[in-house]
Structure formats: C-alpha cells, structure tokens
Amino acid sequence: MTDAPLLEVRNLTRRYKLPRQSLLRRSPVLTALEGAGFSLRAGETLGVVGESGSGKSTLARLIMAFERPDAGEVLFNGSDLHALSSEELRGLRRGFQMVFQDPFGSLNPRRRIGWSIAEPLRANGEETQVTYRVAEALEQVGLHPADAGKYPHEFSGGQRQRIAIARAIITKPALLVADEAVSALDVSVQAQILNLLMDLQDDLGLGMVFISHDLAVVASICDRVLVLQHGKTLESGPAADVLRAPEHPYTKTLLKAAGAHT
Amino acid sequence: MIELESLSAHFGNAAALRDANLQIRRGDRLGIVGESGSGKTMLALCLMGMAPDSAHLTGRLSIDGRDMATATERDWRQMRSRRVAMVFQEPMAALNPLRRVGDTVMEPMLLHENLSRAEARARALSLFEEVGILNPEQRLRQFPHEMSGGQRQRVLIALALACNPALLIADEPTTALDANVALRITDLLQRLARERDMALVFISHDLAAVARATQEIVVMYGGDMVERGPTAEVLATPQHPYTKGLLGARPDPAEAGRDANGKRRRLPTIPGSVPPLHGLPQGCRFAGRCPVELAHCADQRPVFTPTEPGRGAACHLLSETGHD
C-alpha cells in the first residue's frame, strides 16, 4: 500500500456565464465552485454537504471530467484529468464512476437492466464476458443475476438504486462519486443502500466522494466532510469534529435540519 | 370536527387503506409517517373526497357531523377549500404554469366566497405576507417557473388557506425541498396552524420534520395504522416493531464512525422491502419483515391495543403480554 492519494483536487474553480440581461451589458458570471481542494485515499470517504445550488454537483462533474474547470486540477492516481487528451482520458475512465440521484431517470426504460448495467463496459470497448460481469455486479449489490432480464419499472426505488450502483462498479473502479445517491429513498431503504456502499468499500477498497444535503447521512458513511455554500468551502475536516463542533453557523443549520440536537 | 371510523380503500382485492380510525379536532396538529406506499396519500385523498374512482371505499367518514362517505362531488366541492384544503406533494404539478400565481390564489375566493376582484386581491396579498413571501405585490404577478421550489410551496400554502379552511392537509410538503427551506416551511405550517387555530395533518416520511410540526402522530405501514400517540413519546419510546425499525434506521451522527477494528459501523435496517399491495400478509402487514414475529402474526390481524391514555399500537406482542 502506498500513501499516495487516489484523488487530489486542487484549487478547483468553475464559472458559468448567465444569459445577458441586455445587449449593452456583459453577461453576468456565476461562480458555481471556487477554490475547492482536498485529497482522498483508497478506502476513504469524503462527504460533501451543502444546500441546493451550493456547487456539489458541479464539483462532481469536474471530478468526473464531464466538464472542464476554469482553474485548478483534478489528479487521479497522479494524472491531471483535465490536462489529458481525450484518448488518454478514455483509457482512465473505467477507474472512476458515478452514481446519480435519480436512478429511474438514468436507466433506459425500454432496455433490460442488464443492458444498462453493461453500458460502461461498452463505453470502454470491453466486450468480453459481459454476461458474467453483469451477473457478478448484480450479486455484489444484493440482486439476482436473473434480474438482468427485467425492465426498470419492475423494480422498487431501492432496487433501482442498487442497479445504478451495479452499473457504477462493473468496471471495477477505484473511485466512486455518489451524487445524492440516497436522497430520494425512504429512511429504511436509505439505510440499506448506505450499508451496501460501506460493504462494497470494504470489499473493493473503493475511495468515495459522497454528496448529500443531509449531514446526518453524510456523517454515517464519511471519514471527512467538506461543507460548501455558494461554491465556497466553509469548513472541512474529520466528520466527527465537524459534527461535534461545527465552526460555521451554516453548518449548525444543516445539523439542525438533520434532526440532531445542538 | 372530522371523524373516520373503519375507513378502508380497496383496489380490487387489495387494501390500500385498512380500517383507519381517526378524530381530528380544531387546532390539532397530527403527523402521519410511514414509507412510500404505506397509504398516507390515500388517506389524505379520502379526507379531501378525492380518492380515485377505481378505489372502493367502505366505513364512515364525517366532517362537521355530516356523513361524507357517500357524499356527491357537489357536496365535496362545498367542503373543499372552505373546510378542508390540501397542499400537494409536487408543487409544480399543482400550479398552472400559464397563470400568474396571484390569479391562481384568488380563484377559490372568487368562486366560493363571491368576493370582488379587489377584495380577493387584498386577501391574496395579505396571505402572501402571512406565508412569508417577500415583495408580495410583485410576486402576485409572477408565473410559477419564475419562483424557487420553496417559494412555490409557499404559494401553494397561500392557495390552500385562501378560504380559511378549518383543516389543512400537507402531503410531503417538504420532500422536494432542500434542508434549509424544508425547515422553514415546516415551521411556517406549524405557526399557521397555531395562529389560525386550524387543524393540521402533516404527512411526511421525514421524522425530524414531523417531530417539529406536530403534537400527535400516526405511523402507517401497508395501509394499516400501526401505532399512534403523542409525537414526542412515540418517537422517544416506540412500541410497534415497525416504528422501532423506522427510527432505528435513521442515521444518528452520535453512532457514526469506525469500531475498534477500524470497520465502519453499519446502520440498523429493516430487512427486506415493502411487498406490493397484493403481496401483503393478511394478518399483520409487517409479518415477514418483523424481527420479533410470532407464529400466527402473518394470518391473524393484531387489534389496536391501548398502552397508555392516548397511546397504543396494533401488534400481537402488546395484546398478548398485556399492559396496564
């Protein structure tokens, strides 16, 4: 085991141009993320919390290299994703995968789920042993290999989230980015999915960036926490410290909303 | 004011709601919790006379002493918005995207109370202020898509209050909102109920929100009311195995972290998942998932057993061990 970080994010900034108010004025610019930085080792989980619009998903998209930052770096196993050619990036992609919030929206309703789960394999041109690997991924998330032949509407919300996770781990990634992956679920189902993510992390040694607006959820699964507001990092540190003694009033509000007594 | 006695709703042979009993008095603040599919919305729709046509209703439902179980749509229209009003789960779907929100809010006043436009506008304005919408004058002229989720939810609350209902039903009013906004909407509903001496039925799967907003709570599972009592007491010392499971599954920051071996602590869960309506056991709906199940639970329906004044649960363990 080396101590080198799996993921290192340095001074990451992303600005969006908003529509022009008038022809004479310059388009206003919204800074969705400003100077974000952290590092993450294999087997570790970083929680990202913040209210709606605080920049959480923007951070996720930059880590996944779905879009480019205006400044800063994303180092995955030491290589800066945003400095690579698209060819080089494609070669690395299987190493980092994402689980989205809305499992229904991200599964093709007209395709059997086995097809959807195999999507990242096809994207990487890995065409061998597909059936076997889909079956393996389904078992890893607590579903049955035979479920590969069913359609999304035949599953409950919790099962669909398991399917989305199966799709994310099928390439055997080292890093998982989960954006509000349990937010739409009932508490009991949510607990099952959180436990599943912890199991997978233990078994596969995954590093995880876990995004949520719910601080109690984040605390249950994360080693360290990063609190965002309006794109800025308000505080970051070990989860236990941030929860025990939140420095920022905003973090206290998040704690209160999570039902904790402070 | 409102009384339900053995109210059931069936789709074919499957019961979405089974023998619901409920009394709501003026000023009551009642929370209804349970996982999705437990029958919360079905119950709310029954209280509004809006259950789908395909649902077969049995039992008694009375409002202000009037029997509404067999009431016609015309009778219900009299009741709705003046006696009972509802804030729906999905704020965007409940607002007409092509109408200014002010016009939407004024409509029931013009329709049910014969107010003049000027009177209706004045009331809409004061309602917007009451529900905490800033710049109410301007907001009245806006369209739904020009507002945030939280603002839209406030408009819907104003709309529900338009004709001063005696009971306001809020179905998952905060589920689509982020934490901070949800907190403010929860507090707003609670405050409105108090200030107006209006009854509030607050439906949610967010236990923290229900704890803030209500005095009494009903826990539902598989269409049954499985536990009820004062909110604080039920949440502190749940008696039904399902309520215990639900509360236990909530992530608790105090329990989080890693154990001595460096392994992260897992969350307690309820095993399995809610079966589809037609797959629910005929006896206790929770049988099959219950960690303390008895041999006859799946076939025999537990009766509701009072455990303390105003508290009780429907579970064989309670009825058999006896309680004082």
Ligand SMILES: Nc1ncnc2c1ncn2[C@@H]1O[C@H](COP(=O)(O)OP(=O)(O)OP(=O)(O)O)[C@@H](O)[C@H]1O
């Ligand atoms: N493509 C885009 N063009 C313009 N603005 C954008 C774009 N994507 C995001 N934004 C803005 O950037 C800010 C951060 O958005 P982001 O989606 O990262 O928030 P979030 O923290 O994930 O919120 P939520 O909890 O609602 O998902 C918001 O103000 C958003 O409106």
Ligand SMILES: Nc1ncnc2c1ncn2[C@@H]1O[C@H](COP(=O)(O)OP(=O)(O)O)[C@@H](O)[C@H]1O
């Ligand atoms: N129109 C309908 N036809 C058939 N089943 C329905 C209909 N509406 C609701 N149900 C079923 O009734 C049960 C209770 O639903 P609902 O009251 O919406 O639950 P909740 O609001 O607690 O999530 C669910 O199993 C649901 O699938």
Ligand code: SF4
């Ligand atoms: S009646 Fe039986 S199955 Fe139902 S909750 Fe009680 S012990 Fe569990």
Ligand SMILES: [Mg+2]
């Ligand atoms: Mg987001």
Ligand SMILES: [Mg+2]
């Ligand atoms: Mg519902």
